[in-house]
Amino acid sequence: MSAISRRSPGEWLQLALGGAVVCAMFYPAVWMVLSSFKTNREIFKHPFGLPNDWKWSNFAEAWDKGGLGGLYLNSVIVTATAVTLTVCLATAAAFAFSRLEFPGRRWLYRILLIGLLLPPPVVAIPLFAILRDLGLLNTLTALVLAGTAWSLSLTIFIMTGYFNSIRPDMEEAAMLEGANIWQIFRDISVPMVWPSMLTLAIVNTINIWNELMFALLFIVDDEKRTLPVGLIRFFGRYSTDYAMVFAALTITTVPILALYFLLQRHVIAGLSATAMD
Amino acid sequence: MKLFTGLAITGAMALLAATTALADVEIRITHPMSSGAGKEAFDTIVAAFEAANPGVTVKQIVFDDDIYSDTGLITQLQSNEVPDIYFQWAGYPVQRDVEAGYAYDLSAAMSDGWKDTFIESAFSPGSGTAFDGKIYMVPISLDVTNTIWYNKTIFAENGLVPPATWDDFLALVKVLAAAGETPIVTGNNELWPLGNWASHIAARTVPSAEYDAAFRQQKTFAEAGFLKPLELMQGLAEAGAFNKDMQGLGADPAMAAFFQEAAAMHPIGSWLVGSEGDLAVEGFDYGQFDTPVIDPAMNGSKSVIGTMTGFVQHAKAAHPAEATAFLKFLTSQDEAVRWAQSGAISPVEGVAEKANLSPQMKGMADMLAGADAMVSPPDTTYPVPVAEAYYQAAAYAASGEKSAADALTWLDETVGAMPKP
Amino acid sequence: MADRNNRHRPISTGASNLLFVAPAMLVFGLFVLWPLASSVYYAFTSWSGYAAPDWVGLDNFRRAIFDDPVHLASYLHVTLYILGTLVLEVSFGLVMAVMLNSDRPGYSIMRGMFFSPMVLSMTAAGVLWAFVLDYRLGLLNSVLRGVGLQDWAQPWLSQSSTALIAIMFVSGWKFSGFYMVIFFAALRRIPRSIYEAATLDGATPVKQFFTITLPLLRQQMLTCVLLAVTGGFAGFDLFFTMTNGGPFDTTQVPATWIIRQGFDNNQLGYATAMTVILAVVVLIVSIIYLRLTERGDHVRH
Known part of the structure; x- marks a missing residue:
């Protein structure tokens, strides 16, 4: 061990304090997972310990009772479609806002701000009426379109900031060589901002995956419901069967947590891109 | 067969x-x-x-x-x-x-x-x-949207029997509270569970024409005589009748608490019976009595809300x-x-x-057959915002957040601001 | 969010460039702007959602501004909540960003753990915290009773005095990771030599925090404060899952009250009027926001 890697007392203090806070913050999630292996009795009698007997069967039971398979599938369909749509539309728009000039550019950009500042529930009522008139109520398409529309603002803002942080030298050079705008966008700009697109895809995945309000209002059929709504129903029905509740919570949150830990670097890099300066 | x-x-x-x-x-x-x-x-x-x-x-x-x-x-x-x-x-x-x-x-x-x-x-x-x-x-x-379910075991342990009058009821609540039990558990975060009961009590203490006029916004609740039912709610609060977390608790968890023997009584509707199988602990024994007679001189002293x-x-x-x-x-x-x-x-x-x-x-079924009047819950009879305002006033009095008189003032101010039908 | 000042010279001009923003603006217009605009009509009507709307002029607005104490109180609550988030989310996030800023092994995973509540859905967080804060069986009260502090056990979400504060803490748990990440990324861009020089001059880490770190993070703090303010007005899920406005409307914020009036009480016309008011308030905030970011840019350049 070299001298550089030895920790100073200050660093030990930093580790101890930081570690304690982090553990406290993370504990509820750990506790949720541990509780999902226990029986109801054990959750109340020994809320803090490890399970006496790891009851894996809780998961199978929650999966069956909650019909989690179908809910999962719907959530995956909605999230994948909406996230792809959001990132593609937002990248094209951000490219235009940053690299191109066109009539109304500043105004359109400002209007987008509304989407960033307004909570979706406040337009739930008229949005419902519009989806009805379009014949989209009770379809996954409604969730995809509404989810996309309400994700566009933030995504475009961050993406535009990212474009602005890169000098347009490559694009200008291509322009001089006679490439058209579409070719420049496809062959130069998109590959350039590809890492940012991935980051924004992850951020939007978290948001849309967890979206509750639209799913609650716009979907009627059991077989078209997404995970958050299905879970609310599940909790209502098994409100006192805590082992079941925690098993269902664990099944539905651990994958998204794992996805986050795998791609953590990208999220942090993306959120901290110049857009947040 | x-x-x-x-x-x-x-x-x-x-x-x-x-x-x-x-x-x-x-x-x-x-x-x-x-x-x-x-x-x-x-x-x-x-x-x-x-x-x-x-x-x-x-x-x-x-x-x-x-x-x-x-x-x-x-x-x-x-x-x-x-x-x-x-x-x-x-x-x-x-x-x-x-x-x-x-x-x-x-x-x-x-x-x-x-x-x-x-x-x-x-x-x-x-x-x-x-x-x-x-x-x-x-x-x-x-x-029946409200009646009082009670835990027979807890009643027996404290030497109690279903009360005949409101005064008996209040005395019984005090005995339970002194014994360290939670006398009544209610999950009132949606306001209707206690609100229904408070409406039944109001229907027993306020003349029916006045009761109707108040909910139809033709008279203020004060004029109609709603101080009395709110005072009864306040009296229960002072006797330590309710679970401390009633305003944050949902209706279902409250019912579960009753079936898990965490409280002696639970005022809720007839549908409770259907959840016994899902929620009750083993050997759970329970019975039911209706809101006791408050004023024998009033019509509908044996009314049922439903x-x-x-x-x-x-x-x-x-x-x-x-x-x-x-x-x-x-x-x-x-x-x-x-x-x-x-x-x-x-x-x-x-x-x-x-x-x-x-x-x-x-x-x-017997209770329904013997009833001398049927009271409908306000939230299925009158405009919902007015009904909910009364429910909230009842919750104010029952939780001790406001006195009965203040709750009544609040109620009339709130309803007064609503558009008339 | 920086636009004008950071922008480079456009590589192309002309109306045909609109094609690149058209798809996004179409979706945005149809499902964000159009519902917002059409709600303006309903705001002037009495409409239950069942029968046809009746025109009532400015009645809804008069009621919302003068005759609805809960509506007015909801703005007070949201203001208190936002002030709370500045401490429990922004400041806490900043402190933790400094605390977790190290290349030593383990810190990356610790940052991930600190951020993880952000990833959980509000539904999951709500259920988890309902269990922690439950009066009878909750973890928090169990611990308090276990260590002999019976009197400290409270019905946290059921009484006016503690409900809003409890929500602020849950909010801090859920969202402080977001601010930590923003500050952390900015910290990484501060050259280490500045700190090394300060250390040689004998400055303590605490003094370095106040004399170097804070001034250099000015821009991020401005952004975070504004995100907290605007995000606070948009807050719905947290309040809806934790208390739904109760007890006694003491945690009612504009969004929950609008939904309550619109859907529970079937006063969709009145609810849309309050929506319009919220939109105006948010618009004013956004104008101030734009001014502030513009000024911030001037300071930097």
Whole structure:
């Protein structure tokens, strides 16, 4: 061990304090997972310990009772479609806002701000009426379109900031060589901002995956419901069967947590891109 | 035996199907029966109907109670693909559906003798199922929306018996509180659980014309004499009657707490019986008594608070004939008995006697039979915001957040700001 | 969010470039702007959602501004909540960003753990915290009773005095990771040599925090404060799952009250009027926001 890697007392203090806070913050999630292996009795009698007997069967039971398979599938369909749509539309728009000039550019950009500042529930009522008139109520398409529309603002803002942080030298050079705008966008700009697109895809995945309000209002059929709504129903029905509740919570949150830990670097890099300066 | 009845019905319905030539159709039914014995019974009835009607399938669209009444139903009624049949509470909700053109007039379908299979009061004026002489709702249950359930073991341990008067009741609450028990558990975060009870108490202490005038915004609640019921609520609070977390607790967790012996009493509706199997600890023993007599001089000192629930056929149902056929099937003797045995008091004539009821349900039925008046819950009778304001005033007094007098002032100010009908 | 000042010279001009923004603006217009605009009409009507709307002029607005104490109180609550988030989310996030800023092994995973509540759905977080804060069986009260502090056990979400504060803490748990990440990324861009020089001059880490770190993070703090303010007004899920406005409307914020009036009480016309008011308030905030970011840019350049 070299001298550089030895920790100073200050660093030990930093580790101890930081570690304690982090553990406290993370504990509820750990506790949720541990509780999902226990029986109801054990959750109340020994809320803090490890399970006496790891009851894996809780998961199978929650999966069956909650019909989690179908809910999962719907959530995956909605999230994948909406996230792809959001990132593609937002990248094209951000490219235009940053690299191109066109009539109304500043105004359109400002209007987008509304989407960033307004909570979706406040337009739930008229949005419902519009989806009805379009014949989209009770379809996954409604969730995809509404989810996309309400994700566009933030995504475009961050993406535009990212474009602005890169000098347009490559694009200008291509322009001089006679490439058209579409070719420049496809062959130069998109590959350039590809890492940012991935980051924004992850951020939007978290948001849309967890979206509750639209799913609650716009979907009627059991077989078209997404995970958050299905879970609310599940909790209502098994409100006192805590082992079941925690098993269902664990099944539905651990994958998204794992996805986050795998791609953590990208999220942090993306959120901290110049857009947040 | 059941198998044979089932076969007989199947045969009869097959004939019917042949004559009326029911095509391959799906009828959509939406309701908030999401769990418990009621759901099981309903599923069985649906399966029997499908077996009896080849080519007809029933699709159930189920929401939890609160979501159903807040957003679940209205969003469906307004969508392009409306449900053929939907669950509704009798009274103001049905009337509103009639005015908005959602409810189908079932009078013609009822005229062939179907109507006579129900008890007489099922469609009487004021029943909330019929308006202007036209029938809009097929009732399936008489719900007592509030009565007092008690834990027999805890009562016995403290040497207590169901009280006859309000003073006895208050004394009993004090005994329980002194013994370290939670006398009453209620989950009031949606305001209606305690609100219903407080309304029943108001109906026992406020003359009925005044009561009606206040909820219709024709008189202030103070003028109508609502101080008294709020004072009774305050008195309970001072006696330490309620669980401390009643304003944050949901109705279902509160019921679970009662079934887990965490409290001696739980004021809630007759549907509690249907959850016993899911929630009660082993050996749980419980009984029921109604709100004790407050003022023997008042009319309706033995009143019961309740309403009917049932199904409305949508005016724009895609398959009206099949929808009506289902409603007839649902209220036929055998199916009504099946439904009643899941923990309901059926408005179908003769079912209550025929069904094999639990002692608790039997108590309910007897109580209904002996009642001298029927009080409807304000939130299914009057405009919802006014009803909810009273519920909240009652919660203020019952939780000790405001005195009865302050709660009353708050109530009249709040209702005064609402638009008049 | 920086636009004008950071922008480079456009590589192309002309109306045909609109094609690149058209798809996004179409979706945004149809499902964000159009519902917002159409709600303006309903705001002037009495509409239950069942029967046809009746024109009532300015009645809804008069009621919302003068006759609805809960509506007015909801703005007070949201303001208190936002002030709370500045401490429990922004400041806490900043402190933790400094605390977790190290290349030593383990810190990356610790940052991930700190951020993880952000990833959980509000539904999951709500259920989890309902269990922690439950009066009778909750973890928090169990611990308090276990260590002999019976009197400290409270019905946290059921009484007016503690409900809003409890929500603020849950909010801090849920969202502080977001601010930590923003500050952390900015910290990484501060050259280490500045700190090394300060250490040689004998400055303590605490002094370095106040004299170097804070001034250099000015821009991020401005952004975070504004995100907290605007995000606070948009807050719905947290309040809806934790208390739904109760007890006694003491945690009612504009969004929950609008939904309550619109859907529970079938006063969709009145609810849309309050929506319009919220939109106006948010618009004013957004104008201030734009001014501030513009000024911030001037300071930097």
